[in-house]
Amino acid sequence: xxxxxxxxxxxxxxxxxxxxxxxxxxxxxxxxxxxxxxxxxxxxxxxxxxxxxxxxxxxxxxxxxxxxxxxxxxxxxxxxxxxxxxxxxxxxxxxxxxxxxxxxxxxxxxxxxxxxxxxxxxxxxxxxxxxxxxxxxxxxxxxxxxxxxxxxxxxxxxxxxxxxxxxxxxxxxxxxxxxxxxxxxxxxxxxxxxxxxxxxxxxxxxxxxxxxxxxxxxxxxxxxxxxxxxxxxxxxxxxxxxxxxxxxxxxxxxxxxxxxxxxxxxxxxxxxxxxxxxxxxxxxxxxxxxxxxxxxxxxxxxxxxxxxxxxxxxxxxxxxxxxxxxxxxxxxxxxxxxxxxxxxxxxxxxxxxxxxxxxxxxxxxxxxxxxxx
Numbered sequence: 001x002x003x004x005x006x007x008x009x010x011x012x013x014x015x016x017x018x019x020x021x022x023x024x025x026x027x028x029x030x031x032x033x034x035x036x037x038x039x040x041x042x043x044x045x046x047x048x049x050x051x052x053x054x055x056x057x058x059x060x061x062x063x064x065x066x067x068x069x070x071x072x073x074x075x076x077x078x079x080x081x082x083x084x085x086x087x088x089x090x091x092x093x094x095x096x097x098x099x100x101x102x103x104x105x106x107x108x109x110x111x112x113x114x115x116x117x118x119x120x121x122x123x124x125x126x127x128x129x130x131x132x133x134x135x136x137x138x139x140x141x142x143x144x145x146x147x148x149x150x151x152x153x154x155x156x157x158x159x160x161x162x163x164x165x166x167x168x169x170x171x172x173x174x175x176x177x178x179x180x181x182x183x184x185x186x187x188x189x190x191x192x193x194x195x196x197x198x199x200x201x202x203x204x205x206x207x208x209x210x211x212x213x214x215x216x217x218x219x220x221x222x223x224x225x226x227x228x229x230x231x232x233x234x235x236x237x238x239x240x241x242x243x244x245x246x247x248x249x250x251x252x253x254x255x256x257x258x259x260x261x262x263x264x265x266x267x268x269x270x271x272x273x274x275x276x277x278x279x280x281x282x283x284x285x286x287x288x289x290x291x292x293x294x295x296x297x298x299x300x301x302x303x304x305x306x307x308x309x310x311x312x313x314x315x316x317x318x319x320x321x322x323x324x325x326x327x328x329x330x331x332x333x334x335x336x337x338x339x340x341x342x343x344x345x346x347x348x349x350x351x352x353x354x355x356x357x358x359x360x361x362x363x364x365x366x367x368x369x370x371x372x373x
Contacts, residue, residue: 002019003018003019004016004017004019004033004037005017005019007034007096007123007127007129007205008121008122009095009096009098010032010104010107010109010127010129011098011099012121013099015038015094015096015097015289016036016038016123017034017035017036017037017094017095017096018034018035018040019032019033019034020033020035020040020047020050021033021050021051021081022049022149023054023058024058024269025058025064025065026060026064026065027068029064029074029090029091030308031054031057031058031064031090031091031092031093031336032091032093032096033050033053033091033093033095033131034053034092034094035095035096035259036095036096036097036132038097038166039095039096039097040134041358042096042368043136044132044135044136045095045132045135045136049135049136049143049205050095052143052147053093053095053130053147053150054149055144056147056195057093057150057154059210060193061062061194062195063150063151063154063191063195064091064154066151066187066190066191066194066315067151067154067155067158067187069313070187070190070250070253070254070257071155071158071162071254071257071258072158072162073158073161074091074154074157074158074161075089075091075126075128075157075161076166077363078119078165078169078258080165081295082114082115082118083113083114083169083347084113084114084115084124084125084126085163086165089125089128090125090126091126091128091157092123092125092126092127092128093127093128093129093130093150093287094127094129094130095130095132095135096129096130096131096132097130097131097132097133097201098131098132098133103132104131105130105131105146105149106128106129106130106131106134106146106149106150106152106153107128107129107153107156108127108128108129108153108154108156108157109129109259110160110164111220112124112125112126112127113125113126113160113165114349115123120302124159128150128153128154128156128157129153130146130149130150130153131146134146134149144196144199145201145205147195147196148188148191148192148196148199148201148225151187151188151191151195152184152185152187152188153184154187155184155187155188156184157182158182158257159174159180159183159184160174160207162257162258163175163260165239167260172263173244173260173263175268176223176225176265177225177233178222178223178224178233178237178265179237179265179266179269180201180267181225181233181234181255182237182238182240182241183241183253183256183352185201185202185206185237185238185241185242186232186241186242186244186252186253188201188202188244189201189202189242189245189317190243190245190250190253190315190317191315192239192316192317192318193315193316193318194315194316200318200320201238202238202239202242202320203239203240203242203307203318205247206234206238206239206242207235207237207238207242207293207307207320207322207325208325208328209232209234209235209236210236210238210239210293211293211296211322211325211328211329212328212329213230213232213235216230216231216336217230217231217232217235217236217291217344218293218294218343218344218345218346219336219340219344219345220236220341220343221341221342221343222236222237222240222342222343223266223341223342239289239293240286240357242307242317242320243288243289243292243293243307244273244289245307245310246306246307246309246310246317246320247285247288247304247319248273248276248277248280248285248367249276249310249312250312250313250315251276252272252273252275252276252277254274255272255275256268256269256277259264259275261269266282269282270276270282273285284304286288286342286344287369288304288305290344290346291305292305292306292307292322292368293322293346294344294346294369294371295322295346295348295371296322296323296325296329297322297323297371297373298321298322298323298324298373299319299321299322306322307319307320307321307322335347338363339363339366
């Protein structure tokens, strides 16, 4: 029966689903919405919820169209026999109940594009997966987060085709996890006001958690992706990605997505920054971000600092007033013995009046920024 299908999730469990919506994008791609049959319920995943998600993804000017305008097709031609065809592939969005404790709101998994003789648990589909419980256990916030989550996972889907399949299927040009996740959150940021007005995951979730997390989060290596410890990558790279979006804009982001100048992700990021702002670099942008977030700088911030609002190409990035998070921030309890790669340590001196002086020792190959406000 066309309207019923069993899907494998990332943990290899099988889930029976029902096809609840089938639509066409503006360029004719079929998009199927599947819901785990036992989750189809007015108190769980209702038809109204599915209609909301379908509209956000497929309607003109929404997620699919924004993705194509920024980074090209989500799937297309290739010359490989071990993955599914590059033509006439629908996009499947599967809403299922993930195992408790999975910690995932949604995901894209490249294995599903491989044929089953290589990957027995492949769904042989261009598909992304959403956790149904996130939609009904957290009310409006859960649904808003899931709407933004579709955009996030669809960017992973696009990255896989653009940087993996289209570039040789050997993973050489695929972003390392930290940059793959950063670009997905940066797309959420650009698309936010077109998806849910007055809701922005960078401002309302990533940066909030970044400044209110354990005080050690600043001294985390940016190149080590972690989601469970103090060094939460979503908080770190969501916040830093939002800074780069506002400082460098849409042309930088587009350049980054299609930059194949190196197989080293940091080299790619740095070269895209330099291509957009010739006198800048990743190190300089990191200094601006560190000074902004470490000091919770007031708006309007000086040029090169802050999270100013930005509008271009039909996209709106709302201002993030970091000073508004002052009461949420955790001050540093102790200066660490060592500074991690691409990390920083904010040290605050409060209620200083009159003449003030202090001698500060900094590690080799590091820099010092002083913010007075």
